[in-house]
Amino acid sequence: MTEQNGGPKTSRRKFLTSALIAGGSAAAAPFARAASPDPAITEIQPWNQELGWGVDAKPYGMPSQYESHVVRRNVEWLTASTESSVNFTPLHELDGIITPNGLCFERHHAGAVEIDPSKHRLMIHGLVEKPLVFTMEELMQFPRINRIYFLECAANTGMEWKGAQLNGCQFSHGMIHNVMYTGIPLKFLLEQAGVKPNGKWLLAEGADSSGMTRSIPMFKALDDCMVAFKMNGEALRVEQGYPLRLIVPGWEGNMWVKWLRRLEVGDEPWHHREETSKYTDLMADGRARRFTWVMDAKSVITNPSPQAPIITGPGPVVLTGVAWSGHGKIKRVDVTLDGGKNWHKARLSGPSLSKSMHRFYFEFEWDGRPLLLQSRAIDETGYVQPTKDELRKIRGVNSIYHNNGIQTWYVNEQGIAENVEIS
């Protein structure tokens, strides 16, 4: 990759950064003056005077009441019932790379079921030497590992194929979360039963009333899949498959079967509903791709975005977003402020892990003129996130799934952002 770091905006940013480091010399940033003293300072606040709540007042801690708007949201018209539906992670309210458990988007096919772990079993059978059944307690006796992975629904951004539709990255990109899982390497579990040489496929099945099933090729099962029981350190949330879920790193979320109860080894795929009528990508010629498992590299600017406009007016702006790739690590994220005429390398911050979200920042001094913001991710295979039009050229607009095209936000003079498409 060539190092092209030029452009007037970038140099302004550099200037700004150095000014901040120098303690903000008066010449660089003329400070505002207050007309009168700030009551937030001059008045004694109640929290400065009274007692707060004691320990155990909230045995399971929840966010501040001032954060109560930070919630998952549903797009009601998308589905016929909330039990077979999806809601969306509020990406524009988050930072870093870990999605808090209560904000991980939900996708259920027959509602979130609460399973009594003492009545949960995992069965491994089919083309194995010895079919086995495990209780949760027995699974806890296995060696376990901790890994951070993104889970993206294949339909994330699926509503945008025909054009800009949903005004907010929560809705356009929120079918994703990034979580640290604790669980058992699937390969080791399968080894307990002994996969026969003709066992080339694995059927994973959930215990809920949708009986969710997906066929997974054995090469993936033996590579990096896990059977997880913890997320971000605590038990899986009910809506994420408590007490047991399959982890299929880098591959579409539908395969990460929740409430996992059965693994059947077979010689051929099962071609069940979720891999035929759904999660196949209808192309412009009327034929459809099947088994489009991997989630290609993708990124989105989360701030500013339609739900998170620039409310501070001209001045320093922290542009941030997330990037991820099912093929491995994100190597670089580029950002443009002018709709793709000129690009700048963003700064990746925090852990850079394979098949995990990456956080990027691009700090700049906004002059108050309209912006056309885009980000593009480049992963370690050299894949560069394409534009939506480039994808449409190959796939048409009816494939629903795997829309990883570049997202554009238009920011007007007031700092208000909107989901748009540009020439």
Added chain:
Amino acid sequence: MSKSLSVFAAGATVLVLGGAYYLADSLVEKGGTADQTVTFVAGTEPAAEEKVETAAAGPETAVAAVQTVAAGMAKPVAAEGGAASLEGAGGDADYADEGFMPSGKLGLGREALPEEIAAWNIDVAPYDKGLPPGQGSVADGEEIFAEKCAMCHGDFGEGVDRWPVLAGGQGTLTADRPVKTIGSYWPYFSTVWDYVHRAMPFGNARSLTNDEVYAIAAYLLYVNDLVDEDFVLNQDNFASIHLPNENGFYMDDRDKVEYPVFRREPCMTNCKGEVKIVMRARVVDVTPEDAVARKRAEEAAKKAAMKAREGAGAATPAAAPAPAAPAEESKAAPAAETKPMETASAAADPALVKKGEKVFKKCKSCHAVGPGAKNKVGPELNGLIGRPVGSIEGFRYSKGMKALHDAGKVWDEAFFAEFIKNPKGTVKGTKMSFRGLKKDSDVEALIAYLKQF
């Protein structure tokens, strides 16, 4: 610090394991005994026992506990894996145990019994792999479908509201709005049998007999014009059924078609000329209302206008910038119309209501209740007890319900109890496919719950 230490120490030897690290920390802070406590944690040196003794615990139990630890450590699980993990944990590894893969058999779990496998292994794959014996006719299927499926999928699989369309759509796969049905899109018929059997009817899965599944599957072939009306489907002719779009699928080819194109050197400067906005989400206007986002936009607009005024030399025109769309939309935020629950009868037993809420889980795939409840597959249930039968406007009731409505029947507790225990027996022709609650206690709880709204 010393106080908390004594609490732990006095807490008997059970705490020896759990509290070991805590003790270690505390003792280190007290000074001088760091070495001893570290050995204590490792559980091998006699000094550990001394420490426990001084901590006023029974020495014998303490020794036993320490020995258990030692025994446990002597037998590492999956030693080979452990070795592998050491190799994997290079300096560049992202995870300390990268490459960790234990091996060998732990002897955990037990062999699955044939009956257990049979109970769960219900999957059917092309063309009839795993298919149980049975049969069903189009005629039987039509009846069952009308009773159990049509409320969502329509009498002929045409789909109600946003529920899936199951029939028709042939020739639409290249159209603007493709209709993907069993007849137009699904590649394999076995998928239909498998899915209906494992997951339908929605909210009452696993309730159909094999013959009923055969019959419904036969009917679905019929409404897709794939068999005649006298067709009978069974385990012998099943594999001969091929769906029209079987050859319409091919393996993911992104690695050939897309990756070579998209693995490229990205342009950084002067990449394009004029840029125009060609499409705006605002125009489509289908985004759910987000009050906070709207407030923020208003704030931004206000601030921008203020700054414009402030900086207004001669250069800035007096007119504020055009107000942004989100701000001008005066769509009043649906001011969180959460009706407080205290309107409900004060006498309600909270435990019973709670139980009723659980029972209601069986109903909620079709019925909504509570503030803002709307009709779903079934009518909303606010104020049900005491309201006239068949009285929710806009809901298409069955003939049976309409007749009761016309007769002036009211949903009192007794009639509701009778109905919910045996819907089809109580109201002939009701569209409700629910089989009924068995337990009187469930009925009582459900009524208590519904009366809250």
